[in-house]
Amino acid sequence: MLPADSGIAEAASVLRTGGLVAFPTETVYGLGANALDARAAARIFEAKARPSFDPLITHLADAAELEKLVGAVPAAVAALTERFWPGPLTLIVDRPAAIPPIVTSGLPTMAVRVPDNAYARALIAEAGVPVAAPSANRFGQLSPTRAEHVVRGLGAAVDVVLDGGPTRCGIESTIVDARDGRPVVLRLGALPVEALEEAVGPVTVRPGSSGQPVAPGTLAAHYAPRTPLRLASGGEPPAADGVRRGFLAFRDRPAGDWAAVEVLSAAGDLTEAAARLFDALHELDAAGVAEILVEPVPEVGVGRAVNDRLRRAAATWHPAA
Incomplete structure (x- = not known):
């Protein structure tokens, strides 16, 4: 693990x-490889045990790099880059020939963003x-x-881990397809739908996928x-059956004898709740409990993305949920 403020040159090399570098963004830590190198990109899928049908997001250092990579972009896409980049917004564009198909899982489109994190852009x-x-x-x-979450989860599969401290947003970017001028949200994320609508008017929200995903993180x-x-x-209340259970609460500590409790925001702040979400779940996951119960947060703003993550996590263990 290298400090992000002194390890940039080594990690860039x-x-x-063709190596793999884990690095901080404003959303979560990313596992990076040269997006122009098919073999390097293949290492990402191998390290994560990621199915080849789930596309990757390509990260750029600056919004000006987009046209250099893909050529002219639709007006609606350009307007969103001007308003929200750098930031937690991923946009769908047509895949350029320079990007190997493995990066987009064979799709003719590419997910791309500019992260709002100085270490990442550097x-x-x-x-x-x-x-x-x-x-x-x-x-x-x-x-x-x-x-430390990266080291614990991926270990030696990563060549370099840049430590830039905890991430600010705590959940992944919002993914939008605006190529035809009508923005469609494919994944809820750290940029609230309300912020998009304030900038461009009504948007369609269509998260989730069946079959091959059209965007990352939509299974x-x-x-x-x-x-x-x-x-x-x-x-x-915790069940009186002797089973150790953990609880993830939004703002109020629950009554009862829980084995472990994490509160996302005692102040009821949804931005703080989002930033704490995965960190709190990591803590509960390491607490030695047999089950974790989670409390949904208010379904507004970034709370919609928090609840989206909770529902998908629950569906892993309870597919009918």
Whole structure:
């Protein structure tokens, strides 16, 4: 593990030579490889045990790099880059010939963004190549918001881990397809739908996929801890059956003798709740409990993305949920 403020040059060299680098963004830690190198991209899928049908997000150092890579972009896409980049917004564009098909899982489109994290942009700029980077975790498991989460989950599969401290947003980027001028949200994320609508007017929200995903992170079951997890029905006391259970609460510590409890935001702040989500779930996952119950948060703003992650995590353990 290298400190992000002094390890950029070494990590960039690893990227240029086909290696894997985990690095902080404002959302979660990414597992990066040279997006122009098919063999390097294949290493991402191998390290994460990620199915080849789930496309990657390509990261750029600056919005100006988009047209250099893909050529002219639709006006609606350009307007969103101007308003929200750098930031937690991933946009769908047509895949350029320079990006090998493995990065997009054979799709004719590419997911791309500019992260709002100085370490991430410095790394990409120093490497001199676009960087393909899904979250730096085993496929389907909890996303990493700290460097130690990456080390714990992927270990020696990563050549370099840059430690930039905890991530600010704590959940993944929002993914939008605006190529035909009508923005469609394919994955809820750290940029709230309300912020998009304030900028461009009404948008369609269509998260989730059946068959091959058209965007990363849209499978029905995803983002799950190793410990079985289910949604709490509300005011639910721990069962009197001797089973150790953990509880993830929004703002109020629940009554009862829980084995472990994590509160996302005592102040009821949804931004803080989102930033704490995966960190809290990592703590509960390591607490030695037999089951984790989770309390949904208010379904507004970034809370919609938090609940989306909780539902997908629960679906991993309870497919009918």
